[in-house]
Amino acid sequence: MQLYKSQPLKIHNSLSGSKELFEPLNEGHVGMYVCGPTVYSNVHLGNCRTFLSFDMIFRYLRHLGYKVRYVRNITDAGHLEDDADEGEDKIAKKARLEQIEPMEVVQRYTVDFHNILQKFNILPPSIEPTATGHIIEQIEIIKEILENGFAYEANGSVYFDVVKFNKSHAYGKLSGRKLEDMIANTRDLTAQDEKRNPQDFALWKRAEPQHIMRWPSPWGDGFPGWHLECTAMSTKYLGKTFDIHGGGMDLKFPHHECEIAQAEASYGKSPVNYWLHANMLTLNGKKMAKSTGNNILPNEIFTGENNIFSKPFSPAVVRFFMMQAHYSSILDLSESALLASEKGYHRLMEAMEALEWLNTSSSSDFDVAAWRQKCYDAMNDDFNTPILIAHLFEAVKQINLIKERKSDITQEDKELLQASMQAFVYDLLGLEGKTAGGAADSNKLDGVMELLISLRNEARANRDFATSDRIRDQLAALGIQLKDGKEGTSFSVSG
RNA sequence: GGCAUCGUGGCCGAGUGGCUAGGCACAGCUCUGCAAAAGCUUGUACAGCGGUUCGAAUCCGCUCGAUGCCUCCA
Incomplete structure (x- = not known):
C-alpha cells in the first residue's frame, strides 16, 4: 500500500x-x-x-x-x-x-x-x-x-x-x-x-x-x-x-x-x-539586498570568503539550519544561529553513525513505532520540519543512551529506527552523511587512526600521559577529535 | 500611505484556549588520569495595555516595534 x-x-x-x-x-x-x-x-x-x-x-x-x-x-x-x-x-x-x-x-x-x-x-x-x-x-x-x-x-x-x-x-x-x-x-x-x-x-x-x-x-x-x-x-x-x-x-x-x-x-x-x-530569508535581521551590502552568496558561506561570518559553513549545515525553521516563516540568518545549527547537525550525524553499531537486547525501552508516527504527523502538518527535527533529537538521545548501555532496544526496533532515521534525515531533509572522501582514503585513515588510538591507549595504561595527550592534542590540531566511550575510543573528523 | 505577516526564556525556533517543543549557550552531577565526547538534572518565556473566558502565549481591541509586498526580486 x-x-x-x-x-x-x-x-x-x-x-x-x-x-x-x-x-x-x-x-x-x-x-x-x-x-x-x-x-x-x-x-x-x-x-x-x-x-x-x-x-x-x-x-x-x-x-x-x-x-x-x-x-x-x-x-x-x-x-x-x-x-x-x-x-x-x-x-x-x-x-x-x-x-x-x-x-x-x-x-x-x-x-x-x-x-x-x-x-x-x-x-x-x-x-x-x-x-x-x-x-x-x-x-x-x-x-x-x-x-x-x-x-x-x-x-x-x-x-x-x-x-x-x-x-x-x-x-x-x-x-x-x-x-x-x-x-x-x-x-x-x-x-x-x-x-x-x-x-x-x-x-x-x-x-x-x-x-x-x-x-x-x-x-x-x-x-x-x-x-x-x-x-x-x-x-x-x-x-x-x-x-x-x-x-x-x-x-x-x-x-x-x-x-x-x-x-x-x-x-x-x-x-x-x-x-x-x-517565506523570506533575512540576514542579521534585515532584508538581503545587494545595494546595502547586506547580502551573501552561497559560495561565500561555503568558502568563508565574506565579511559577515567568521568561519565557513558547509552546505549541509546551511540546509539543516533552514530545515529547522518552518518554510512559511521568515528566517533570519546570523552567525550565532548557524553555529548552533552546526553543532546540532554534527550531533545528529554522529548519532546516525552510532545507530549502525548499536547493541540489541531482548526488550526495548523506546517505542519506535509511536515515535515514527509522530515524525510523520509533523510532516503531515504542512511539512513541519522543525517539529520533525525535534523528534529526531529525541531519537538521538535514545541512541546515545543505548550506546551507553543505559537503555535497551530489540533488533526489530533497531531496524525500524534505522530505516526511519535514514528516511527522515537523508531522504526527506536531504542531509548528507559524512562519507565525503573516497572509500580507499577513508579505509587508510581508519587504519592509521586505529594504530594511533591503540598507541595512545597503551600509553594511558602505562600512565604515560605525556605521550597520550600528545597524540590527542596533535590530532585535535589536525581537526580530528578522539572520543573515549564505554565501547572504546572513536574519532571524528571536522571539516 | 495601503495590504500582509510577525513580535516566545541568553540566542535560534515550534506551538494556537487548560497538559514538556527542540537545538545552541550557561550551571550542577555521572563518566574520565585530566579533558573532550556522551548521559542525567535545572530554566515557568510568550512586546505593552485593556477585554472575552472558569482558564489565554494562543480569541478580540488598541498601542508600540519588526519584516515583507505595493516598482524588479525566491
Missing part, C-alpha cells in the same frame, strides 16, 4: 488562507510547478531557501508514494527591470553591460545555479523548461486572451486588461488585494504610456531596433512578458489545472496573481488547487 493512503497530508493553501487536506487531481500523481530563477546573476541565498523548501516538499511527496512531476522553470527572457515602458530586459541589460550575448549570460548563470543547488543536495526537477524555449506556446496564449477580450494591442505590444478582467473575475484573490484600492493608491501618475491602466501588465513587448532578444509574432518583433512563461509552461507540462504551485512569498503579488488572471482569461479555469509560498 502506498504510504499516502495512511498518512493524510495537510498543507497551507495561500489561496484559501487555511490548512487543507491534500488531495491530488489524479490519485497517486502530483503535478507541482515552482517558479525558478531569472538567470541574470549569481543565485543568492534567499533564492536557495525557496528551492530548498520545495525540494523538501518534493522529497516528502515522493516518499509518500506519489508519482510527482515537478516542473521548475528557468527565466531566460522577458523579465524586465521595471514596469515602465522603457523597462529593459534583465538579461539583455547584463549582456549589454558585459558586452556578451544574452545567451552567454543565461548559460553562465544557469550553470552557477545548478552548481549551487547541487551543493545543497537539491534534487533536479522532473522538467526544467526555459522561457525562450516556449515562445510559440506563449504567443498562442496571448491570442486566446485577445480573442476573449481581456487584452489589447498597442504599438506592437500586448497588455492584459486588468480592469476589464476584474469586472467578471476576481483579480487579487490570491494576495488579498482589491483593484479599487490599487487604483486609488497608484503612486506614479505620470504614466503616459501605452497601457490603459497602470495595473495592466505586458503579455508581449515590442522590441526596439537595438533590442537583441526578439522573436517574430503577429504583433511584430518582440519578446514575451514575464508572467506569461509560467502560465505557458505549467499548462503545457501539467495541464490547465494542476495540484501545487509554489514560489517565494514575494512572487505572490503581482506574479502569481497575474498567472491566475492569464489562465482564467485564456481558458476560463483557475489553474492551481494549492498555492504554496515559501
Whole structure:
C-alpha cells in the first residue's frame, strides 16, 4: 500500500488562507510547478531557501508514494527591470553591460545555479523548461486572451486588461488585494504610456531596433512578458489545472496573481488547487539586498570568503539550519544561529553513525513505532520540519543512551529506527552523511587512526600521559577529535 | 500611505484556549588520569495595555516595534 493512503497530508493553501487536506487531481500523481530563477546573476541565498523548501516538499511527496512531476522553470527572457515602458530586459541589460550575448549570460548563470543547488543536495526537477524555449506556446496564449477580450494591442505590444478582467473575475484573490484600492493608491501618475491602466501588465513587448532578444509574432518583433512563461509552461507540462504551485512569498503579488488572471482569461479555469509560498530569508535581521551590502552568496558561506561570518559553513549545515525553521516563516540568518545549527547537525550525524553499531537486547525501552508516527504527523502538518527535527533529537538521545548501555532496544526496533532515521534525515531533509572522501582514503585513515588510538591507549595504561595527550592534542590540531566511550575510543573528523 | 505577516526564556525556533517543543549557550552531577565526547538534572518565556473566558502565549481591541509586498526580486 502506498504510504499516502495512511498518512493524510495537510498543507497551507495561500489561496484559501487555511490548512487543507491534500488531495491530488489524479490519485497517486502530483503535478507541482515552482517558479525558478531569472538567470541574470549569481543565485543568492534567499533564492536557495525557496528551492530548498520545495525540494523538501518534493522529497516528502515522493516518499509518500506519489508519482510527482515537478516542473521548475528557468527565466531566460522577458523579465524586465521595471514596469515602465522603457523597462529593459534583465538579461539583455547584463549582456549589454558585459558586452556578451544574452545567451552567454543565461548559460553562465544557469550553470552557477545548478552548481549551487547541487551543493545543497537539491534534487533536479522532473522538467526544467526555459522561457525562450516556449515562445510559440506563449504567443498562442496571448491570442486566446485577445480573442476573449481581456487584452489589447498597442504599438506592437500586448497588455492584459486588468480592469476589464476584474469586472467578471476576481483579480487579487490570491494576495488579498482589491483593484479599487490599487487604483486609488497608484503612486506614479505620470504614466503616459501605452497601457490603459497602470495595473495592466505586458503579455508581449515590442522590441526596439537595438533590442537583441526578439522573436517574430503577429504583433511584430518582440519578446514575451514575464508572467506569461509560467502560465505557458505549467499548462503545457501539467495541464490547465494542476495540484501545487509554489514560489517565494514575494512572487505572490503581482506574479502569481497575474498567472491566475492569464489562465482564467485564456481558458476560463483557475489553474492551481494549492498555492504554496515559501517565506523570506533575512540576514542579521534585515532584508538581503545587494545595494546595502547586506547580502551573501552561497559560495561565500561555503568558502568563508565574506565579511559577515567568521568561519565557513558547509552546505549541509546551511540546509539543516533552514530545515529547522518552518518554510512559511521568515528566517533570519546570523552567525550565532548557524553555529548552533552546526553543532546540532554534527550531533545528529554522529548519532546516525552510532545507530549502525548499536547493541540489541531482548526488550526495548523506546517505542519506535509511536515515535515514527509522530515524525510523520509533523510532516503531515504542512511539512513541519522543525517539529520533525525535534523528534529526531529525541531519537538521538535514545541512541546515545543505548550506546551507553543505559537503555535497551530489540533488533526489530533497531531496524525500524534505522530505516526511519535514514528516511527522515537523508531522504526527506536531504542531509548528507559524512562519507565525503573516497572509500580507499577513508579505509587508510581508519587504519592509521586505529594504530594511533591503540598507541595512545597503551600509553594511558602505562600512565604515560605525556605521550597520550600528545597524540590527542596533535590530532585535535589536525581537526580530528578522539572520543573515549564505554565501547572504546572513536574519532571524528571536522571539516 | 495601503495590504500582509510577525513580535516566545541568553540566542535560534515550534506551538494556537487548560497538559514538556527542540537545538545552541550557561550551571550542577555521572563518566574520565585530566579533558573532550556522551548521559542525567535545572530554566515557568510568550512586546505593552485593556477585554472575552472558569482558564489565554494562543480569541478580540488598541498601542508600540519588526519584516515583507505595493516598482524588479525566491
